[in-house]
Amino acid sequence: MRIAINGFGRIGRTILRQILTLPRHSDVQVALVNDIASADMLAYLFQYDSTFGPLPFEVTTADGKLSVAGHDIALFHRTDLTRLDLSGVDVVLECTGIARSSDVAERGLTAGARAVLISGPSPAAEQTVVLGANDGVLGAARVVSNASCTTNALAPLLRVLDTVGGIETAHMTTIHCYTNSQPMVDAPRGDMARSRAGALSMVPTTTSAMQLVDQILPDLAGRISGAALRVPTASVSAVDLVARLQSDTDASAFPDALKAAVDASPVLGWTDRPLVSTDLRTRAESLVIAGPEIRVTGPRQVRVFGWYDNEWGFSARMLDIAALMVKREAP
Structure with a gap:
């Protein structure tokens, strides 16, 4: 698979880090990286990462190339991707965050x-695809959205939970680490609460995952609500889901039934350990269910809690969906 990375921010850099450090991606060729920041800045931020730690090898730039781990990757600084020749590229990983109109x-x-x-x-996407939830709709779409990190965590969980007991209604709260959409000190943003210093307070807010879930799981549309709580941690978020099921469930049998469904999912994980958020850093699953946190209240109400590395796991899904897009075209 031959890819190009357009936008070398948190996700773009994490994708390339996975390609260069994980053997499972040895068949991925990176044709180029494109970002408007300077070459020296891009190399510095790639080598020294405050979340995932420094790379185990040096990153240098010279002659329009990013050199790292024996790879020389063409490096460009174009504001308009059409000024580049991308013939031979299977998939552009569009990581700029500005591709909201079809022309972009x-x-x-x-x-x-x-x-x-x-x-x-x-x-602008022809299809929004979440692995483990609706990847069967990929079809022949040439412009695809990988949804959001929270949607990738929530939608596969809803899918397996619906198979276990049938979801009547559910409410999800994502306990989400701060991101670049929040200021480090109080500063105006579109939302008043989101205008407060992200590393100093817990901030109640909304999540785009709710609109996306209705689109990805239309059979559950209108039955799932949700909210977000941004918290002062740099990485790893959580999903806290309370659901009312359509059928009675046995409190002692439910965890085993859910674990069996989770084990059959291509993107969900499970832990019976009493973990905290930092323990889940660089986990590639879309969501890791915490077995000790499962609760059954009455015959039909359940609570399920899971962790997700909102950068590492999402970046892993970008590579997985890109591979599916290439595989469908293989002879």
């Missing part, structure tokens, strides 16, 4: 790539 989202196609995968929700 389709620039990779215009430049010659076969497909574009957007690292976030986008109304």
